[in-house]
Amino acid sequence: MTTIRKLGTALLLSTLVAAGTTAAQAKATGPWEIALRPLPQASLQGQSPALGAAMSARAVKLVIEDGRAGPDPAVIGQTQDHTDQFFPLRTSSNVLAWTTDSVQKAVAVWGIKTANDAPLVLTGRITQFTLNESTKAVGAMYAAEIQISFTLKNAKGGVLWESNHGGDSHRFGKSRSEENANEVLVESIKQACSELFGDSALQEAWDGKATPHAAGASAPAASMAPAAPPMTPSALLTELVKLKKQGFDTDLLTDYVNKHSLTTALSADDMVKWKQAGMPPEVIKAALARSGA
Secondary structure, X not given: OHHHHHHHHHHHHHHHHHHHHHHHHHHOXXXXXXXXXXXXXXXXXXXXXXXXXXXXXXXXXXXXXXXXXXXXXXXXEEEEOOOOOEEEEEEOOOHHHHHHHHHHHHHHHOOOOEOOOOOEEEEEXXXXXXXXXXXXXXXEEEEEEEEEEEEEEOOOOOEEEEEEEEEEEEEEEOOOOHHHHHHHHHHHHHHHHHHHHOOHHHHHXXXXXXXXXXXXXXXXXXXXXXXXXXXXXXXXXXXXXXXXXXXXXXXXXXXXXHXXXXXXXXXXXXXXXXXXXXXXXXXXHHHHHHEOO
């Protein structure tokens, strides 16, 4: 009788473990939604970039806008399950509000002077806000990237300075962990803010040492460059990755490809490498059209 009880208990435990495993696997597949947690101000302490004196003496009005493309701003990336299927990764939070709050916290902690009626206006336009989770044998890898295009204007609307700044972060963590997801996003926005306010050209413009010019007068060289000598697919991909990290959008990357010809046609392996590097389908199609051009 004791043996029968033991067998029954073992069978019950085995059934419960199997049910728990099935539930865990079900939870780790399909679309995933996270909430964006506020940037901890304490994490900015002691991480201030080398700031110009004008930034703490001359106030600026700070404006953040959402310039991301896509039909659903709540979709910020993708998540992968153990069967290598990809699903949308969404946020229940407002990306624009979170980014604005994060930049304002950096400004406050680092002692940068701001005022809504300031004669200088610093506008940041979010061009990329992505978070991807890829499942590993144990745990998951998180990758986040935030890119913001900034413009500093005077009271008359003249452009004093403009540039793209961003940050990216990677880390290993638990599968579908909202905490780990937020950690890479926080590191990315901190890096973007540090690069921005540490920009010497911005500091000079803030200090009144820049000559105003019309918006768009200093268009990126990628969209204006004349036809260049043929490049290998690998060399062109390297250049595109550099531009993408600086926040250039799909249209500009496509224009850059169209200014070049390739020494050899894109192979299947090349296309896989380009996709893994984050190149949009439009850019890969443009490269295919330039093969042997």
